[in-house]
Amino acid sequence: MNADAERAEPDPDDVDAQFARIVAGYHTDAPERPDIESVELTDMTALSGLSPRGPEADEPGLLDGLDTFGADLDDDEDEHYVPPPPPPLPRPTKRVVTAVLVFAVGVLLLFWPELLPISDQLVRFAGLAGIVSAVVMLVMLLKPGDEEDYDPDQGARV
Numbered sequence: 001m002n003a004d005a006e007r008a009e010p011d012p013d014d015v016d017a018q019f020a021r022i023v024a025g026y027h028t029d030a031p032e033r034p035d036i037e038s039v040e041l042t043d044m045t046a047l048s049g050l051s052p053r054g055p056e057a058d059e060p061g062l063l064d065g066l067d068t069f070g071a072d073l074d075d076d077e078d079e080h081y082v083p084p085p086p087p088p089l090p091r092p093t094k095r096v097v098t099a100v101l102v103f104a105v106g107v108l109l110l111f112w113p114e115l116l117p118i119s120d121q122l123v124r125f126a127g128l129a130g131i132v133s134a135v136v137m138l139v140m141l142l143k144p145g146d147e148e149d150y151d152p153d154q155g156a157r158v
Helices: 003-007 015-027 041-048 062-067 094-111 120-140
Strands: none
Touching: 094 120
């Protein structure tokens, strides 16, 4: 083999030859690169042939177009969605208010029995009874589901 045949590039489809060429190049020293701080931007563009704005500095680049994106839109603040006001909260009935007050008094008596000048055990029993009765009242005030839609015959048939 002559020297020209060895320096010729191997076939790009020959993977083994490409790998051998890469491995053979490991023992050679890499060319020395200039220190990045010492190189000016103008020196870099002169070396690489590129400019910071692209190959043609007169044409606006993609990033220049993004800077002006939406500049022709109106700044109208009037065209935004305003949701309708929420519906008013339902007013609690007298029975619900009574049940909540009985519950609150029951909790107070359960934790601070010294509020009443009678036996602590009797006050705690009254507080516990108030809590239980308030819970029962609130459960009884719950609205049942639609009984009209309930049909026990609707279901899986075997």
